[in-house]
Amino acid sequence: MKIKIKNKELANVEQFLGNLTMKGKQSIARSRMLQILEKKQKEFAEDRKSIVIAYAEKDDKGEAIVKEDGTYELSTKGNAEASKEIADLLEEDAVIDYGEYSSRLNDLEKFIIEFDDEVSGNVAQGFFVLTTAFENKEV
Numbered sequence: 001m002k003i004k005i006k007n008k009e010l011a012n013v014e015q016f017l018g019n020l021t022m023k024g025k026q027s028i029a030r031s032r033m034l035q036i037l038e039k040k041q042k043e044f045a046e047d048r049k050s051i052v053i054a055y056a057e058k059d060d061k062g063e064a065i066v067k068e069d070g071t072y073e074l075s076t077k078g079n080a081e082a083s084k085e086i087a088d089l090l091e092e093d094a095v096i097d098y099g100e101y102s103s104r105l106n107d108l109e110k111f112i113i114e115f116d117d118e119v120s121g122n123v124a125q126g127f128f129v130l131t132t133a134f135e136n137k138e139v
Helices: 007-020 022-053 076-091 099-114 120-137
Strands: 002-006 093-097
Touching: 002 007, 002 099, 002 120, 007 022, 007 076, 007 093, 007 120, 022 076, 022 093, 099 120
Parallel strands: none
Antiparallel strands: 002 093
């Protein structure tokens, strides 16, 4: 089984899960999911950095030019093109495969589907995204 969460929503789901009070196997399941989400966020960050480097201005050696503030130097055109690709990347799905964590993630799914506390803001968005992902999981 697997669920899909858009890259742009990973942080909201992480925030939602991080705010929950759980115990026992549900807490273990949440911790496992948080580890998976962190891995997906790192993958997104690496992909984003690769896009920026691809459009960055290059020095004599063909290396991306890094400014004093640690960001890459981009031309106006390069910035626009990188921004478009990053926007596309944000809309891509991060696929979370239950795999070896199937029983743990099933515990988390049951908890989330039955969750009945008040949430607001980004936490509410994270709850909505995760609930929708569980409802639309691929078996």
